[in-house]
Amino acid sequence: MxxxxxxxxxxxxxxxxxxxxxxxxxxxxxxxxxxxxxxxxxxxxxxxxxxxxxxxxxxxxxxxxxxxxxxxxxxxxxxxxxxxxxxxxxxxxxxAEPLPAPVREGVGDFIAGIGAAVLAIWRDALRLVSFLGLLLATLPRVLVSPQRWRVAPWVVQIHQTGLNAVPIIALLTFLVGAVVAFLGATILREFGATLYTVDLIAFSFLREFGVLLTAIMVAGRSGSAFTAQLGSMKSREEIDAIRTLGMDPVQVLVVPRALALLVSLPLLTVLAMLSGILGGAVVCALALDISPMMYFSRIHDTLEVRHFWVGMSKAPLFALMIALIGCLEGFKVAGSAESVGKHTTSSVVQSIFVVILIDALAAVFFMEMGW
Known part of the structure; x- marks a missing residue:
């Protein structure tokens, strides 16, 4: 040396x-x-x-x-x-020592925080719209080519997002229907109009509660699962492996999940409507002396079928948005377990927020249209 x-x-x-x-x-x-x-x-x-x-x-x-x-x-x-x-x-x-961050105090810090939050929301909205466009561009290529259909993953996702969610959706909406019946009876009894509790339960579950409660439960259950699944695949570089094999991750991973929710959520919505109405029927029979025959006859005589279709019309839109947000947040995962948890939480929050926002806008629209 x-x-x-x-x-x-x-x-x-x-x-x-x-x-x-x-x-x-x-x-x-x-x-x-x-x-x-x-x-x-x-x-x-x-x-x-x-x-x-x-x-x-x-x-x-x-x-x-x-x-x-x-x-x-x-x-x-x-x-x-x-x-x-x-x-x-x-x-x-x-x-070299890093430059100290500018110190903001008082009103300046508050305004800067608002600006950063608005900018983050705007960027998330742009990403969501771009991802929606990517999905809509991929769907026609898949639907017109039977060899690209992934039937097995689609059926598995329907089983996981739909059939496995039946017990929790049925129980939740049954209990909410009972609560709505109790509240309606408490208020309407003072006016001698307890019979209108039937109208309140049926109207609220057909138009709002059935689809809204189902969408919130699916967002927390299936939307978070989509993010966790894709995030774990991203962290293990399985999505990169899919690209290396010449396959499109949107076609392989996103399309089956989106199509599964488009099938599962409307069916779960029908179940939620029936369970909520049934929960109200039990309370009316036990507390209001309204027999099941009278209960369902009242629903048949007073409610129009358009209320059912108003509620059902929102189910596919909710399903599409929940699937999009869940998959998009999964693709954003950086590679660590902490990132998976962060984006899973973000997926649930964003999905519930978007569902309630769309429901509010739809309620205003249907009211103005007289539907």
């Missing part, structure tokens, strides 16, 4: 010039550090540093050379080899 020449420096002389020599490496760093501790570049009046005789330099030596140069950096060095200059520049950049 070749011997090394210990690094050293001479000066500064009367003109403030320092002469470097030898190897400024980690092996000699302790001795050089003690020598520099006795020499302050400013107090000694170092003006120029002659690096013509400088030997090997590593990162430890580069840090000591920058300490010798003080705050002037590379400007003080003469005859510095290009390789040494690049190393010193890299070490200087690595040692």
């Amino acid at each position: 070749a011997a090394t020449t210990p690094g050293s420096f001479q000066g500064p002389d009367a003109q403030g010039r320092v002469q470097l020599s030898g190897d400024w490496t980690l092996a000699h760093a302790t001795r050089l550090e003690r020598a520099l501790a006795a020499l302050s570049a400013r107090e000694a009046g170092v003006q120029r540093i002659d690096a013509q005789a400088l030997g090997k330099v590593d990162t430890a030596g580069a840090s000591l050379l920058l300490q010798l140069a003080g705050g002037a950096g590379l400007e003080q060095f003469d005859a510095l080899a290009p390789r040494h200059a690049r190393l010193l520049a890299a070490v200087a950049q690595a040692d």
